Amino acid sequence: MSPEEHPTIADFFKDMEVGLPTLERPFGIKLWPVFSKLYSGLFGYAPENFKFRQGETHMSTLQETLVALAAYYIIIFGGREIMRNRKPFVLNGPFIVHNFYLTVVSGALLALFIEQLLPTLVNHGVFYGVCNYQGGWTKPLVTLYYMNYLTKYLELIDTVFLVLKKKPLTFLHTYHHGATALLCYTQLIGHTAVSWVPITLNLCVHVVMYWYYFQAARGIRIWWKKYITIMQITQFIVDLGFVYFASYTYFTSTYFPWMPNAGRCAGEEFAAIAGVVILSSYLLLFISFYFATYKKETKSGRPRRNTGKDALIAMAREPLPRPRGLSSAGDEDSNGAVSTAREGSKTRSRKA
Structure with missing residues (x-):
């Protein structure tokens, strides 16, 4: 040009x-x-x-995706060890900018998705939108799917802030960030027409969530942080309703046509399996986090009795193990964490 x-x-x-x-x-x-x-x-x-071509488009191969995610984990865990004997960085300015541009990008993508999807859903119905290539896999939507996929790598910077500010790295946060980039990749190469459902809901949550982090970084106290986690859980429940339906009707119509089904649904089998497994794991982890954070005490104020299901809760909320002899990081709020204090302690949520 x-x-x-x-x-x-x-x-x-x-x-x-x-x-x-x-x-x-x-x-x-x-x-x-x-x-x-x-x-x-x-x-x-x-x-x-724009055309998404596997092997030609940037970040369109499994090798590129896995290398990028491996680099992410090496950087954050290696960085945590480099920072162990150093003072935490004060990064409030970059932190504000990071959350602001992610709020704007998420909002812009969401608006573009709505503009593309609304006529299709009104004129042809929801089933057409989630199961037909002409409904959920049009050229403009594929472009937006790819743009959304690339933002998942921008969001990995969230964890870099945690490392530089010497905040704990929890399983929920580090697993979720890596798995989401992988999930978006599998749906792109799997041509999954139902992709717009989890993507648009996730963008809705991200607009609210990153705006919360942006305001919190500016020193503004917001009372509704608890409801971000509720939004995340609701998002995954709706996601799974659509993904389970699309996967069920695909597999039954293909392999068990004698069972009740709504017909074939656009997408590859490996993408359906990846979507079901990853989104189901998100729902379990975020529900566990919610109960660990907001339902921690009984009505009498006494700690809840320890049960076997606490293992999953602990996995979601506890910092990942540190090498022997290393001290824990500070307990200040950090990006990707919605915390609530009770009797001087804090628990953290890592975002969707």
Whole structure:
């Protein structure tokens, strides 16, 4: 693209579709043309020309994904040991910027998804939207799926902040961040039409969650942090309802046609299995965290009796093991942690 072809601010307002909200323009302004101009300016070609090709598109192979995730775990756990005898960094400015741009990016992607999906769902129904390639796997949606996938690597910076600020690294946080990037990858190469359901719900949660972290970093106290965890749990319940249905009707119509089913559902089998397993693990871990954090005491105020199910709860909320002789990190709130204090102690949630 030549310098003359780079869009200017005036270009974004030229031919802009603005008016009363409609089905195709739910926000009163057509967002895709604006996105298209921004995308073209950044990448040199229109998003309409984007094609996800395994082995050609950046971060489109299993090897690239696994290398990136291995690097993530090496950096955070290696960094934790490097930081053990050093003072924690004060990173409030970068921390604020990080959470603000993730709030904006999540909100923008969510709005673009809504604009693309609303006409399809209203005109053709939910089943068409989650099980038909023309419903949930259109070219614009694939572009948005890929953009969402790339943001999962930006979100790994959350953990870098924890390391540099010498905060505990919990199983829930470190597992969830890595597994989410892997989940998005499997659905992209698996052409899963139901992908938009967990993605849009996750973006809804992220808009609220990153806004909370942004405000908290600015010193603003917010009373509704408990409800972020409730939103996360609700998100996974709805996700699994759709994913279980799509997987069930795919496998029964393919291998057990005598069983009740709604017909074939678009997507590959390995992607369906990955979605069911990973999302189910998220639901269990976040429910466990919720009860460990907010239902820790009985109505009488006494600690709950220790039971066998506490093992999963402990796994979700406790910091990952440190080498022998290392002291624990400080107990301040950190990015990715919604904490609640009782009698001087804090428990932490790692985000979705």
